[in-house]
Amino acid sequence: MMDRRSLLLTGTVAAIGGGWILSRNSARAAPGTYPVQLSAAQWHAKLSSPAYAVLREDQTEAPETSPLLNEHRRGRFICAGCDQALYSSTTKFDSGTGWPSFYAPLAHAIATRQDVSMIIPRTEVHCSRCGGHLGHVFDDGPKPTGLRYCMNGVAMKFQPA
Secondary structure, eight states: OOOHHHHHHHHHHHHHHHHHHHHHHHHSOOTTSSSSOOOHHHHHHHSOHHHHHHHTTOOOOOTTOOGGGGOOSSEEEEETTTOOEEEEGGGEEOOSSSSOEESOOOTTSEEEEEEOTTSSOEEEEEETTTOOEEEEEESOOOTTTOOEEEEOGGGEEEEEO
16 A cells, blocks of 8 residues: 555656656657658668667767767768768867767758757757757857757768768
């Protein structure tokens, strides 16, 4: 039999957990809102498991694991889901965070929305063409923008110039 304290604790935990689940589901790309749309089965067939987890399920790759972290050639970083050009290599910098970072995206390449999945609001970055989750943007980057687009490398591919 539950006492009042246990009942209140259980209810609080359930409310927080339910809010977290709702916020995670609302952070995902909404169907029908992007030019490139595929079914879950089509995305699974097109993407590696890690890329699917990041792009379609809003996961985060482990830091220091992306080969793109040490990519320093001239070229463009493109979406692993739809091949849209996202960032120029000229805007890439070493943020020391363990993820590829850029101070500016290419024009019209990305879209943003508020992400409250970690309780503290952040700004999520996703591909404007397929809605794939790329990472987050923070206001602690270098000049000229002062922004740090902290991207999951598995969500992108590199296209040399």
